[in-house]
Amino acid sequence: MNEKRVACREGQTMKTIHEPAREIPVLAEVDVLVAGGGPSGLMAAQAAAADGKARVMLVESRGYLGGNLTIGLPILAFLGPKGNQVVRGAAQKFIDRLRARGAASGHKPCKLHMSLTIIDSEAAKDVAVEMMEEAGVDVRFYTFVSDALVEDGSVKGVVVESKAGRQAILAKTVIDCTGDGDVAFRAGVECRKGDADGGLQPPTLMFNMRGVDIQSLRDAIVNQPEIYDMDRMPKEQFAEGNFITVGLRGQIEKARAAGLDVPVSRTILISGLAPDEIWVNMTRVNGTDSTSPESYTRCEIAARRQVPVVVEYLKRFVPGFASAWVDKIAPFTGIRESRVIVGRYVLTAKDILSQRKFDDVICLAGYPVDIHHAKGGDCTMIFCEDAYQIPYRVLVPEKVEGLLVAGRCASMDHEAMAATRVMSTCMALGEAAGTAARLALAAGGQPSAVDLTLLQRALLANGACLG
Numbered sequence: 001m002n003e004k005r006v007a008c009r010e011g012q013t014m015k016t017i018h019e020p021a022r023e024i025p026v027l028a029e030v031d032v033l034v035a036g037g038g039p040s041g042l043m044a045a046q047a048a049a050a051d052g053k054a055r056v057m058l059v060e061s062r063g064y065l066g067g068n069l070t071i072g073l074p075i076l077a078f079l080g081p082k083g084n085q086v087v088r089g090a091a092q093k094f095i096d097r098l099r100a101r102g103a104a105s106g107h108k109p110c111k112l113h114m115s116l117t118i119i120d121s122e123a124a125k126d127v128a129v130e131m132m133e134e135a136g137v138d139v140r141f142y143t144f145v146s147d148a149l150v151e152d153g154s155v156k157g158v159v160v161e162s163k164a165g166r167q168a169i170l171a172k173t174v175i176d177c178t179g180d181g182d183v184a185f186r187a188g189v190e191c192r193k194g195d196a197d198g199g200l201q202p203p204t205l206m207f208n209m210r211g212v213d214i215q216s217l218r219d220a221i222v223n224q225p226e227i228y229d230m231d232r233m234p235k236e237q238f239a240e241g242n243f244i245t246v247g248l249r250g251q252i253e254k255a256r257a258a259g260l261d262v263p264v265s266r267t268i269l270i271s272g273l274a275p276d277e278i279w280v281n282m283t284r285v286n287g288t289d290s291t292s293p294e295s296y297t298r299c300e301i302a303a304r305r306q307v308p309v310v311v312e313y314l315k316r317f318v319p320g321f322a323s324a325w326v327d328k329i330a331p332f333t334g335i336r337e338s339r340v341i342v343g344r345y346v347l348t349a350k351d352i353l354s355q356r357k358f359d360d361v362i363c364l365a366g367y368p369v370d371i372h373h374a375k376g377g378d379c380t381m382i383f384c385e386d387a388y389q390i391p392y393r394v395l396v397p398e399k400v401e402g403l404l405v406a407g408r409c410a411s412m413d414h415e416a417m418a419a420t421r422v423m424s425t426c427m428a429l430g431e432a433a434g435t436a437a438r439l440a441l442a443a444g445g446q447p448s449a450v451d452l453t454l455l456q457r458a459l460l461a462n463g464a465c466l467g
């Protein structure tokens, strides 16, 4: 083997070997290839295939669809700060399908999160597959997109790795919905990570507890708010219906004083669809970079070790948990932040907070800037007065053609991304990307040159809110 050493990071070198060039099979030639089947990828693939004319393929590295829709999170901010619905379109249709089988709640207003919509993770996987089948999308599981094929500044497809080996998929347009901007990064699109110091919002391993006496928890918050305090949310919000607690800061301090190393400063609990079910969003592994397998591996191990600590905290310090047990742990630790692309426009927190208007608006969003600190266990939230617009250019890489990027890796600064990362918004961005890819195909042009009036008209026709 022909070995040498090359520079890697911070003055270190790494041993390398030479991989000889080789012919690889072309697995498929499609019109639109969507990489990643999370909330944005599902909507992108469905929208791209909507007129039945495009050959659309969705490639997903895991053995199911849904991404973070499957880890026990509620979908936040279908409603905006003024209480009106700001995300509709394909995302709402997804919820309607879940509701038809009793697998989603309505959109419950919330002073902190604007609204929460509880979904059943397993049903979400099933509905996602059904939707792809109905739309005629060719889904490939267990297939990891490892590289981008770029010619003359335009993406022509991707390289995938699977048990079948290394293969190519050629596509007229690729939509990167990997969350980490994997395709864009490989295609040479400029990407950024984190705050000014590179600090990333930390990941969380979600888990679910059953046997919770939820009425005791409600009663404690409603009757003793001085002890069981909530951030911003009035106690009445907890009297009935679904809820997310964010608070009980004093209880965490007591637990810490008693020697428990609780990793977060706030108790975040999400009521499930079952009457004794709570999802717990309280593990946190600071300093994780999901684009580094070493870092993500350390994170998974550390997060699992935090679960029993958080469980002990809940059982000893939070009403309703004394007899509860851990029923499920999410299949992977959820990543809040990693790469984002630099697109033709970089959405900023200033745009969001001033509700800036854009001619190329593709969706509305209403979630506040919500930054889980890269260090320590707390969070900063900055609230918007009203819903804000997101422009099409955040999906379009600055230089590379043939590629759109949707979901949490679209073009946002650190603070703006802390608002647009919620799943309702990611779904709306995905729908816009898929629709644009379909229109570009019909026009025989690049997605970057899509007719914006046609795009907005198509999104409105499917029920989207543009403001």
Ligand SMILES: Cc1cc2nc3c(=O)[nH]c(=O)nc-3n(C[C@H](O)[C@H](O)[C@H](O)COP(=O)(O)OP(=O)(O)OC[C@H]3O[C@@H](n4cnc5c(N)ncnc54)[C@H](O)[C@@H]3O)c2cc1C
Pocket (backbone or CB within 6 Å): 035, 036, 037, 038, 039, 040, 041, 059, 060, 061, 062, 065, 066, 067, 068, 069, 073, 074, 075, 076, 077, 143, 144, 145, 146, 177, 178, 179, 180, 182, 203, 204, 205, 281, 333, 334, 335, 336, 406, 407, 408, 409, 421, 422, 423, 424, 426
């Ligand atoms: C702990 C945590 C709590 C959160 N809380 C909430 C909340 O309460 N409500 C809310 O609405 N949002 C919440 N969010 C934010 C939200 O879940 C994410 O920002 C959102 O899911 C991003 O959607 P996405 O489609 O961009 O990416 P993802 O949901 O990450 O989906 C990406 C998909 O791509 C696949 N993939 C990745 N790389 C490749 C590759 N190279 N090849 C093939 N497939 C690939 C992945 O397997 C995955 O299925 C939370 C996030 C975290 C981590």
